[in-house]
Amino acid sequence: MIEDELLKWRFKCGSQDALRRIYEKYLNHLLTLAMALLSDVNTAQDVVHDVFVAFAKSSEDFKLQGSLRSYLATCVVNRARDRIRSNQRNAVGPVEPSIKESETGGPEQLVIASEEAQRLNCAIGRLPPEQREAVVLHIKSQMKFKEIAKLQGVSVNTALGRYRYALNKLRSILDGEVEK
Amino acid sequence: MKSVDQLEKTIRNKLSFTADGRLHNRILTEVLAAHEESKQGKSDPLSRNIRRVVMYSRIMKLAAALIIVGISVGICYITRDTHSSVAFADVVKEMQQIRTATWTEIDVVSPPKIKGAVQIVGNHIRQCAYKAPGHERQDTTQTLVDPRTGQPAEFKNIHIIDRNAGKALLLNPQEMTAAIHSFDPNVHQNALYDVFLNPPENIPSDAQSLGTKQIGNREAIGFRLQKKTDGTYPWSGDITDIWVDAKTRLLVMLETGAADGGWMFRLKDFAFNQELDDSLFSLDPPQGYRMLIPPPKILSVEPPKQD
Numbered sequence: 398m399i400e401d402e403l404l405k406w407r408f409k410c411g412s413q414d415a416l417r418r419i420y421e422k423y424l425n426h427l428l429t430l431a432m433a434l435l436s437d438v439n440t441a442q443d444v445v446h447d448v449f450v451a452f453a454k455s456s457e458d459f460k461l462q463g464s465l466r467s468y469l470a471t472c473v474v475n476r477a478r479d480r481i482r483s484n485q486r487n488a489v490g491p492v493e494p495s496i497k498e499s500e501t502g503g504p505e506q507l508v509i510a511s512e513e514a515q516r517l518n519c520a521i522g523r524l525p526p527e528q529r530e531a532v533v534l535h536i537k538s539q540m541k542f543k544e545i546a547k548l549q550g551v552s553v554n555t556a557l558g559r560y561r562y563a564l565n566k567l568r569s570i571l572d573g574e575v576e577k
Numbered sequence: 578m579k580s581v582d583q584l585e586k587t588i589r590n591k592l593s594f595t596a597d598g599r600l601h602n603r604i605l606t607e608v609l610a611a612h613e614e615s616k617q618g619k620s621d622p623l624s625r626n627i628r629r630v631v632m633y634s635r636i637m638k639l640a641a642a643l644i645i646v647g648i649s650v651g652i653c654y655i656t657r658d659t660h661s662s663v664a665f666a667d668v669v670k671e672m673q674q675i676r677t678a679t680w681t682e683i684d685v686v687s688p689p690k691i692k693g694a695v696q697i698v699g700n701h702i703r704q705c706a707y708k709a710p711g712h713e714r715q716d717t718t719q720t721l722v723d724p725r726t727g728q729p730a731e732f733k734n735i736h737i738i739d740r741n742a743g744k745a746l747l748l749n750p751q752e753m754t755a756a757i758h759s760f761d762p763n764v765h766q767n768a769l770y771d772v773f774l775n776p777p778e779n780i781p782s783d784a785q786s787l788g789t790k791q792i793g794n795r796e797a798i799g800f801r802l803q804k805k806t807d808g809t810y811p812w813s814g815d816i817t818d819i820w821v822d823a824k825t826r827l828l829v830m831l832e833t834g835a836a837d838g839g840w841m842f843r844l845k846d847f848a849f850n851q852e853l854d855d856s857l858f859s860l861d862p863p864q865g866y867r868m869l870i871p872p873p874k875i876l877s878v879e880p881p882k883q884d
Contacts, residue, residue, distance in 0.1 A: 411616060413613070416608065416609070416612050417605065417609065420604075420608055421601075424596055424601060425593065425594065428595070429592060429594045432594045441594075442604075445604065446604050449608045450608055452608075453608045453611040453612035454611050454615040455615075456612065456615065509596075510593065510594045510595070511591065511593070513591045514591055517591060517592045518594075521592075533588075533592075536585055536588045537588070537592065564584055564585070565581075568581070568584055
């Protein structure tokens with residue numbers, strides 16, 4: 398991704414235009430990722446906002462050898478985990494994915510998604526968090542299993558296993574919906 | 578039952594959430610404000626930050642251009658060089674008397690569109706105003722494709738800077754929201770005026786004459802400045818063409834861009850020393866605007882961490 402390398406370099410040099418382009422390029426991708434991980438529109442917006450604001454403030458010290466897409470995705474995952482942990486601490490009972498189809502629209506209609514996207518997101522929201530991460534990071538963020546394993550602190554085989562379990566479970570969830 | 582491959586393909590292609598224009602603009606405004614605030618918060622030596630400080634806004638860029646012109650004139654005076662030295666001298670002499678200025682900026686050649694990004698239709702148009710000393714305003718208009726409707730929709734933002742007070746007001750007319758951000762006024766003022774009064778020696782002196790041409794109904798004299806390869810030339814483009822009125826020696830048009838033609842923007846429709854109402858530069862949000870609390874300070878972006 399030569400374009401990303403150029404953007405990284407210009408961002409490092411303080412270019413606001415580069416920041417704007419990175420934002421425009423990855424906003425929807427990170428929003429999709431956060432929605433899949435958190436199943437909540439408002440929290441997903443907050444996470445994406447926080448990631449970009451922190452990123453914007455990091456230009457002076459910004460050092461990145463690898464993929465910008467993976468880096469931003471990793472930041473979203475870390476913040477999403479923090480949010481989930483925070484919710485678990487504050488919640489009385491176990492935290493369940495709370496997405497409803499109408500939530501993606503919301504009263505202000507700030508996040509737009511197709512019905513199929515909402516249905517997929519609901520199904521992904523029923524997976525355990527580590528399986529959710531494996532699926533969306535590999536399929537949507539194009540991260541390698543080696544990178545996912547490193548992020549999750551597990552072996553590559555474990556990450557691969559989580560991915561396979563997740564897909565099988567998703568198939569059964571989605572097929573179950575069809576049968577109904 | 579769907580195969581695994583089909584399921585992967587479905588997720589890849591169908592699982593997508595899109596921010597609409599309002600959400601896009603709301604977050605972008607705060608991200609850009611955070612970026613600017615971050616840059617102002619750094620206290621690096623001026624010598625390291627001079628380019629960044631000068632590039633803070635379009636007006637600073639114009640000021641930098643004028644400085645370059647002035648320095649070039651000075652050197653040309655010393656060397657008793659060509660015809661262009663006379664024009665440069667006149668330009669600087671006139672420009673140093675300016676109390677107010679207004680102009681329009683447009684993207685002549687926009688950078689390439691980014692796949693997957695919010696689609697921008699047409700050019701960014703920026704209406705700029707300057708009032709001495711240190712008051713600046715920039716009204717930006719851009720047309721984006723609303724991802725919900727697929728139709729072009731116009732979005733505006735306004736940026737007002739008071740360098741004496743060290744404050745900047747960002748207005749979002751779509752959301753009717755406003756945000757104030759502070760910066761160290763000494764950094765900017767000193768950076769601007771120090772450079773103006775004590776121009777560094779590394780500013781290029783090799784302005785190339787472009788001859789004359791008609792711009793509108795005026796005859797204009799042109800000069801080309803090229804960026805130094807060592808990065809000491811404080812201007813954003815690799816090549817900057819300055820066109821001044823042959824009679825008044827005031828700026829008529831200024832174009833700057835990349836050497837490979839990948840992007841270029843133009844400053845035009847200059848008007849100087851007109852009365853500009855102070856309300857244009859007021860840091861008080863207009864009636865009906867809701868003041869936003871500045872985004873929370875986040876010390877640094879976290880590196881990827883492992884659980």
